[in-house]
Amino acid sequence: MPTLTTQYVYFGASGPHTRQPRATTSYGGFNPIPGLNPSGTATLATGSPFQPGLVEPTLSAGGTEFSFAFQSVSGLTEGGQVSYVASTPPPVGTVGTSPVLVLVVYVPQGIPDGNGDPGAVIDAFNETTGALVDNSFVAVTPDDSGDSITDTANVDGWVDTKNTAYTITADHPNIGPYASLPTTATFDQWVVLTDPNPPTSLVSGANLTPGKGGTVYALAFYKNPVVTKTKELVAEKNLKEFIKEKEMDKIHKENILEVGKSQVVENPIKGNKESIELPGTGNQGDPGELGGEVRALNQRVSQLEAALKASQKGKAFIKAADRPSVGTAKTRKTKDR
Numbered sequence: 401m402p403t404l405t406t407q408y409v410y411f412g413a414s415g416p417h418t419r420q421p422r423a424t425t426s427y428g429g430f431n432p433i434p435g436l437n438p439s440g441t442a443t444l445a446t447g448s449p450f451q452p453g454l455v456e457p458t459l460s461a462g463g464t465e466f467s468f469a470f471q472s473v474s475g476l477t478e479g480g481q482v483s484y485v486a487s488t489p490p491p492v493g494t495v496g497t498s499p500v501l502v503l504v505v506y507v508p509q510g511i512p513d514g515n516g517d518p519g520a521v522i523d524a525f526n527e528t529t530g531a532l533v534d535n536s537f538v539a540v541t542p543d544d545s546g547d548s549i550t551d552t553a554n555v556d557g558w559v560d561t562k563n564t565a566y567t568i569t570a571d572h573p574n575i576g577p578y579a580s581l582p583t584t585a586t587f588d589q590w591v592v593l594t595d596p597n598p599p600t601s602l603v604s605g606a607n608l609t610p611g612k613g614g615t616v617y618a619l620a621f622y623k624n625p626v627v628t629k630t631k632e633l634v635a636e637k638n639l640k641e642f643i644k645e646k647e648m649d650k651i652h653k654e655n656i657l658e659v660g661k662s663q664v665v666e667n668p669i670k671g672n673k674e675s676i677e678l679p680g681t682g683n684q685g686d687p688g689e690l691g692g693e694v695r696a697l698n699q700r701v702s703q704l705e706a707a708l709k710a711s712q713k714g715k716a717f718i719k720a721a722d723r724p725s726v727g728t729a730k731t732r733k734t735k736d737r
Contacts, residue, residue: 401443402475402495406452406502408436408459410466411593411617413521416556420578422534428503429523429532434462444495450476451493452502457486459506466506469593469600474530475500480623482527484591484600503530507593507617518615520559520568520608526581527588528624533581535573537620540566565612570620581622588621 409430422429427437436459444450452473459466468486476493483490524537536554542564543549549566553559559566570590573581590603594617603618610616 401445402497403499404442404444404450404502405499406439406504408433408439408504408506410506410508411469411523411619412508413523413557413617415517415519415521416552416558417521417523418555419523419532419557420534420536420555422532425531428501428530430503430505433459433466433506436461444500446495446497448495449492450495450500451491452489454489455486455504458509465509467509469505469507470591471505472503472527472530473500474503474528480527480530482621484602501530517560517562518613519561520553520566520610520615521557521617522553522559522568522608523557523619524570524573524581524622525591525619526585526622526624528585528622532619533573533622534578535581536578537570537573537581537622539569539571541569542566559610561610561612561614563612565614566610568608568610570606570608573622582624585622585624588623591619591621593617593619 407427409427409432412431426432450473452471455468455471457468459468470482470484471486471490472483473481473490473493475496475498477496478491478493481490481493522538524533524535525531526533538550538553540550540553540559549559553568559568570587572587573579573583573585587606590606590608592601592603592608594601608616608618608620
């Protein structure tokens, strides 16, 4: 049965943080909140509905206050489910065969600026898998000829805004050495994690535009295409048809093997029976080798049937000895009397 795991984490980067390669992939690449993990696992029934419970809008742990950012559920048949309000859980989904992960994400209150400079702290999150990913995912404008700002944004998840305002455009994650996000994933939206509570705000479109001197903490959300019920039914139907064809093929081969054994057939012309031994009796390997012999046998039977019909044309159905006396023969017998 599928397992259920709940993890309480926070996005605590302040300033540059290495994305390529990421320091850890545990807890989806986030930091676990002290004292709340691990939460243990439970089991769910495949096909049953599932919806996580409500969570606290703020938490206190290790001397730090945390504000709720979002809650995601991955592993359901509908794909990733997300809620950005602590008092509203993600939508109800259906348990499939995959493990279900509930990820409750917070941000520390009063996050300091990175390295003393204002800027955009960014990263990419796949809501279908419930984890941060390492792909290069943004282009930054304006940029110098060496693309150093774009490179820094993708490698370190940081764009310094001390002297300039920028447009950070999320795009389809490229392939490359850190392409852990499937190429079928598509950009969903920017989710800005800001304090005070409620921390989360959504950005319409692919452009994140931190102003000069502004600080912002944001995740670009991506998701994998959902496999619809129609596609699942088509796939199931195709599988059933494949199994049916295999079974019919098996029956067909078994019938050919039976014909390959010694057969006794009646010769309709000679009136006796002939024993016909087809090749392959001792070694019933590939039944396809008997195909020619079976066709020859069918052809021979057809020829015999045709010959029988031809030989019977013009002949009376009743034997001569059993015919009644009629016509001339009957008159002669009468006169003899």
